[in-house]
Amino acid sequence: MGKKSSDSVKLRNFHSASWDEPVVMQLGVPGRRGQVFAKPDAEVVKKAGKPDSLIPRELARTTLPKLPEMTEPEVQRHYLHLSQETQGMVNISLFGTCTMKYNARVSETVAQRPFVAEVHPLQPDDTMQGILEILHEFDLGLRELSGMDQFVFQAGGGADAAYTNCVVTRAYHKSLGELGRRNEVITSIQAHPCNAATAAAAGFKVITLNLEENGYPSTEALKAAVSGRTAALFINNPDDMGIYNPNIKEWVRIVHEAGGLCFYDHANFNGVMGKIRARELGFDACMFMLHKTFGAPKGGGGPAVGAYGCTAALAPFLPKPVVVKEKDKYRLDYGMKQSAGKVREFFGNVPQVIKAYAWLCAMGGDGIDEASDISVLANNYMDKKLSKIRGLAMSNPDIRKHRLEMTRWSLGPMKTDTGVGTVEVANRMADYGVDPYWMSHEPWVVPEPFTPEAGEMYSKEDLDYWMAVIAKVSEEAYAEPELVKSAPHNQPIRQIKGDWLDDPEKWAMTWRAYLRKHGSKSGTAEKTAPSHAAE
Amino acid sequence: MTRRFRLGLIVNPLAGMGGRVGLKGTDGRAEEALKLGARPSSNDRAVRALKRLAASHPSLTIVAAHGAMGQDAANETRFLAELTTVSPGAVTTASDTVAAAREMHSRNVDLILFSGGDGTARDVFEAVGDDVPMLGIPAGVKMQSGVFATSPEIAGEIVAALAAMPDRAKVTYRASEVMDVDEDLLRQDAISPRLYGYARVPHFPLRLQNAKARQHALDEAAVSAAARRLAAGMDRDCLYAVGAGRTAKRVIEALGEKGTLLGTDLVENGKIVARDANEKMILERASERPLKLIVGVVGGHGYVLGRGNQELSPDVIRRAGRDNITIIASQEKLMALPDKRLLVETGDGALDRELAGYWRVVVGPTDEMVMKMVAA
Structure with a gap:
């Protein structure tokens, strides 16, 4: 690349809408309504009673809710403004470790059909055979990809699936009478942090392995951690930096010989999907995130799915119910005596499973294999181009092997040279219409990190645009650092002062809490509301 | 509103000279180092830090030690400096650093920025303990203490961020080791380092690194x-x-x-x-x-x-x-x-x-x- 990378790509002159939009609770005028309905005819009232009397007394509220009173177009306008102040999540988002994928409209449409949308999880099994069939079929697909013997979809996200593994691990060791002794979970500093977090939440002691020369922990370190107290190994491979540990089979053997279980967190499945299976590597259980790898939408802490699968030996301990097929009928089996119980209500976010099932059917085995190749190829393409941009440094630069689907980068050199670090670069990139990248989970193992992941769906032009943006921002950082440090300039809100986030006297999760902590007079609140937190 | 930020500045003009001529430190060996062809670099490093600071805070109040011990660097970067009363001789000594730091303490500086190595850190610490926060511009041969910024420019950044904070009570500090080895023993390849205490060092108070500060807590x-x-x-x-x-x-x-x-x-x-x-x-x-x-x-x-x-x-x-x-x-x-x-x-x-x-x-x-x- 002889010329500056930003020369070959035309950067867009992006500017987001700025509506200076208040919080919805600050809007409205008493008495305004969205819809005003006609009063029922006297005859209707006579037969059915007054509308109020239809609500059981125990359920009827005695005071009116303090909601903003608005017309329907005012509400529409408000949320339109808010949506225009975002980038809409269909821009170029190389949010590494999260595997951003397009959520196909056709899958959304399928999930909105009445046979999904109108089903209640408590209705009899024989009235939702189609749903149960899809769950079962999808289970079979995941078994094919992992070699496991049974999947459940109850967990509402990846961390919940890791927690599922904790409760299954507990139930397993309890069944052997060893739970009291086996109280340690081993993980790595670059495994997904939910592994350590859920193990701690489930009452295990957490032993974390550090990275060494090759970018992953040594087998010697694992041996130092494994003992008769080992309950399980929780590990990602490739890890959070896109580095694959080739000794993983030996690791599993070492843990098994000590009596521990091995859990494969497939948060970073994209680079190996269709290539390797948890079963052949010796793992006892694994987890897929349908909202990452399988094209279903991310829930933002809400409706996601962590699909948890395990071998037949662990299946009796799974949370219940599981879907079972008997002859041509499907049913939910609640009868498992050794089940660890529940990690969440019912049997999963079914619409999400259906979207993932649609993705799986559309991709097919060959498609999944090819998508994995593309995601690795795209990352290696980016590695080559990014390494030529000033101020960027690859983590573990001495490793000769390629990274898989993502690479951890560092802006340490840029920070030292110019004072511009990763947060500032991310802010400035948003000015060119790309979504801020993922930096790194804590703790940072390289200074000023960022972790782009291309996946299989972004085009070469998209990747070139993204890299042209970061090259441009690098040029700016070296020529005019204040420009980058004061970014974003083309967004509705400038830099947010984060100190509120640390201050229990100020943070507020609800409007009521906000008024309590920041003064209840509406006039005061209006002047200091969080939507105006821009500098 | 907090009063204006006041910065103390001490340059150890002899720091760092021993390294390149194989002396493993310059404590008491400055003249020998100069004879061996060592060139002073700690002033240049202080200037680099101050340049970065001047970009955002050109009119900051600096209390500087005399001459080569701070005044020169402040002048070169066009800061108006109040001077301490210590007048060092042609070859500065550890006691000059101690005296300057003591005076800065009594003149209520918010931070002592020094350019030097472990020996300088130890001298500043001896004078002010953890009463006054300190931050090192890395310029020494030995830098085992945890009080140094990773580069002169980052040191300038940190001071700029501190000066820009509306409420200095919000700054996070960490207690960092002041370590030094006995250079005479080091020269005989017998390392005998000591922990001298814990200085108060601003913990990445850059607004944009809130995430790291939270992790610290x-x-x-x-x-x-x-x-x-x-x-x-x-x-x-x-x-x-x-x-x-x-x-x-x-x-x-x-x-x-x-x-x-x-x-x-x-x-x-x-x-x-x-x-x-x-x-x-x-x-x-x-x-x-x-x-x-x-x-x-x-x-x-x-x-x-x-x-x-x-x-x-x-x-x-x-x-x-x-x-x-x-x-x-x-x-x-x-x-x-x-x-x-x-x-x-x-x-x-x-x-x-x-x-x-x-x-x-x-x-x-x-x-x-x-x-x-x-x-x-």
């Missing part, structure tokens, strides 16, 4: 909880030798006692039985009961045994045995170590090789981290 809480857990789990009728350093001393604090920051204290059945113990005292007491060691990770380079805690001699370590040594440190500290490795140097090569290998370091009440330890 969490790590501190985790290591405190770990210390309480260790204290509660102490075996009866065992002798515990709790080594030097802030982290290990939290175990003593958790017992409701006050330990010796820079030395080893002995504990039995939850009570301190000897403070600042030497090797002989430890071995005498250990003849009657099993000995266990609790040590921290001392210094920015990852020393666990042999630095800052020489009373934990090879004999003491052998008496306890590897399985009876507990290492406690915050995860943040471990992750900041160069090469992410612990170092051991007891003076007994065979013992160092025995102790090398993988250790489980206590980082939280139910958290351990496996770290590689190598013989230094």
